[in-house]
Amino acid sequence: MSEEIFEELANAVINCKADLSKAAAQKALDAGVNPVEAINEGLVKGMNVIGDKYAAHQIYLPQVLVAAHAMYAGLDLLLPAIPKEDLADAKKAATCVVEGDVHDIGKNIVKTMLTAGGYIVNDLGKDVPPATIADTVKNEGIDILCMSTLMTPTMDNMKNTIDLLKEQGTRGNCTVTIGGPPTSPSFAEEIGADHRDNNAQDCVNWLKGQ
Amino acid sequence: MVAPMTPYERAIAAIQNEPVDELASSPLALALCRRLMPEKVTYKEWATNPELCAESFAKGVEHWKFPYTVTLIDLSITASTLGAHVRMDTENTPFVDDHIIHDMEDYDKIVCPDITKGRTGDLIDMNRRLAPMIKGKSFNIAFLEGPLLTLTQAGGAERVFMDMFSDPAPVHKALGETTKLCLETCEKIAETGAEGFCWDYLWGNYACLGDPEYAEFEGDKYAKACNDKVRELGMGLGIHNCADLPHLDTQVKKFGVDMYSMAYYPLIPGSPTAAEVIEQGYGDKCLMMGNIDPQLFVRGSVEQITKVTADLCQEVKTALCKKGLNSRYCISSGCEVPPDLETKLENVDAVMAAVSQYGKM
Numbered sequence: 014m015s016e017e018i019f020e021e022l023a024n025a026v027i028n029c030k031a032d033l034s035k036a037a038a039q040k041a042l043d044a045g046v047n048p049v050e051a052i053n054e055g056l057v058k059g060m061n062v063i064g065d066k067y068a069a070h071q072i073y074l075p076q077v078l079v080a081a082h083a084m085y086a087g088l089d090l091l092l093p094a095i096p097k098e099d100l101a102d103a104k105k106a107a108t109c110v111v112e113g114d115v116h117d118i119g120k121n122i123v124k125t126m127l128t129a130g131g132y133i134v135n136d137l138g139k140d141v142p143p144a145t146i147a148d149t150v151k152n153e154g155i156d157i158l159c160m161s162t163l164m165t166p167t168m169d170n171m172k173n174t175i176d177l178l179k180e181q182g183t184r185g186n187c188t189v190t191i192g193g194p195p196t197s198p199s200f201a202e203e204i205g206a207d208h209r210d211n212n213a214q215d216c217v218n219w220l221k222g223q
Numbered sequence: 224m225v226a227p228m229t230p231y232e233r234a235i236a237a238i239q240n241e242p243v244d245e246l247a248s249s250p251l252a253l254a255l256c257r258r259l260m261p262e263k264v265t266y267k268e269w270a271t272n273p274e275l276c277a278e279s280f281a282k283g284v285e286h287w288k289f290p291y292t293v294t295l296i297d298l299s300i301t302a303s304t305l306g307a308h309v310r311m312d313t314e315n316t317p318f319v320d321d322h323i324i325h326d327m328e329d330y331d332k333i334v335c336p337d338i339t340k341g342r343t344g345d346l347i348d349m350n351r352r353l354a355p356m357i358k359g360k361s362f363n364i365a366f367l368e369g370p371l372l373t374l375t376q377a378g379g380a381e382r383v384f385m386d387m388f389s390d391p392a393p394v395h396k397a398l399g400e401t402t403k404l405c406l407e408t409c410e411k412i413a414e415t416g417a418e419g420f421c422w423d424y425l426w427g428n429y430a431c432l433g434d435p436e437y438a439e440f441e442g443d444k445y446a447k448a449c450n451d452k453v454r455e456l457g458m459g460l461g462i463h464n465c466a467d468l469p470h471l472d473t474q475v476k477k478f479g480v481d482m483y484s485m486a487y488y489p490l491i492p493g494s495p496t497a498a499e500v501i502e503q504g505y506g507d508k509c510l511m512m513g514n515i516d517p518q519l520f521v522r523g524s525v526e527q528i529t530k531v532t533a534d535l536c537q538e539v540k541t542a543l544c545k546k547g548l549n550s551r552y553c554i555s556s557g558c559e560v561p562p563d564l565e566t567k568l569e570n571v572d573a574v575m576a577a578v579s580q581y582g583k584m
Contacts, residue, residue: 029388074431075388078381113312115320118381140320165521165561166315194467195518195561198490211491212430
């Protein structure tokens with residue numbers, strides 16, 4: 014029974030069907046399937062297929078976005094059903110586009126791949142001030158911070174955020190990655206970030222290797 | 224050995240693959256030109272005041288002797304005219320912060336507005352002022368977001384991409400209207416004396432769309448109409464696409480452009496170098512423009528950017544020679560030179576000087 018439901022969940026994501034994802038998630042809950050297993054063996058497996066196909070240029074951004082939408086439709090039902098103690102070991106990540114910019118497709122893909130990677134993601138959204146990001150890291154015990162920007166004039170807000178993390182004494186507890194076309198590994202090094210990547214899948218793989 | 228040419232003569236020759244005295248060189252220093260004005264001009268003033276904007280571009284031509292002037296202001300011009308709200312910070316590139324598509328019915332509400340008003344009106348006005356100032360000095364290339372970029376800017380890229388997959392009919396209807404907007408604006412700008420017209424077809428890249436998707440949502444119908452319009456109006460046809468992995472076969476070969484501006488991403492597998500685009504035959508078709516890293520203008524030293532430019536000149540000259548081409552490459556910046564206050568004007572000076580020294584043909 015569980016295997017069948019896992020397959021339904023995975024296929025709902027692969028086929029970009031939010032309604033089927035939601036129905037399969039409800040079926041899992043009704044059948045008493047462990048929601049963590051339903052997420053990992055169903056939704057995440059489906060999203061990983063999508064991620065691999067995207068990385069191989071077999072599918073493109075529209076399909077990825079719609080598949081992610083399907084994954085979230087299932088997650089919306091399954092996540093609240095997870096007992097808190099089961100999440101104790103999961104790493105917490107925060108994603109954001111820094112203040113002064115609102116281009117968030119890349120950030121949203123990172124958020125999706127982190128979620129598919131088993132992280133608990135707090136998406137702070139776009140145009141987020143450094144103080145908000147730093148306070149979130151401090152108050153929520155964020156383990157991984159992923160910042161992005163598309164626009165050069167706002168790059169300094171990545172550095173300002175890292176400086177605030179240092180001031181608040183949380184930098185050492187948090188891995189910081191950055192992304193976005195104007196950024197580079199040398200810029201990451203210059204501002205004191207741990208990593209910069211070209212795409213979400215590679216970034217999550219790098220984080221898992223840490 | 225070709226006799227010394229004026230920048231304008233070089234611009235024309237390079238498009239036509241005629242021999243040139245040195246490689247053409249036009250980094251996309253656009254809003255940066257405002258910093259050449261005698262009085263301080265903020266980004267916001269530059270982007271919203273056609274007179275100041277035109278004067279700034281003319282100052283750029285005067286100071287840097289650019290053979291080509293691409294009149295890109297920002298990528299929210301057409302979206303703004305469609306009704307999207309644009310946030311104008313004092314010293315930041317304007318961007319859309321409130322989209323106009325919130326549900327599927329909103330696609331139906333998109334209609335081509337009066338393009339002589341709003342930001343497209345300002346753009347037309349700016350081009351009208353600029354054309355006589357740079358006539359015969361710099362090849363004047365007007366710039367506009369293409370139909371799909373217009374829609375994603377106005378409606379929100381994520382939303383539009385998802386709807387392209389899930390419910391394409393309303394998206395196509397809206398694209399029909401954004402195409403109208405593009406065509407009408409193009410017609411008005413052609414009247415100002417622009418010699419070339421460059422479309423931004425940003426989404427034609429393999430990180431975002433495959434060939435069939437790009438063909439369906441821009442290439443086959445909407446971009447074709449835009450390209451045909453530029454030809455019909457007697458202007459040179461240009462495309463700017465600074466995304467990674469652009470659809471070069473479609474946008475260069477199939478569209479049959481005269482100028483193609485692109486960026487190089489050394490960290491992205493498959494991103495072609497300047498030599499590779501020439502070797503792969505794209506320079507046979509049109510003037511390719513690229514690909515100094517724009518960030519180098521902010522973070523590099525004069526020595527660093529001079530070396531990068533010298534190396535690029537050598538790479539390009541060797542590749543052109545191997546292909547039997549005379550001149551079909553323009554040393555440029557791949558994307559806009561960051562308009563920040565921290566960008567070093569002397570780095571643009573250094574690129575122009577380095578091309579004069581190392582780009583001799």
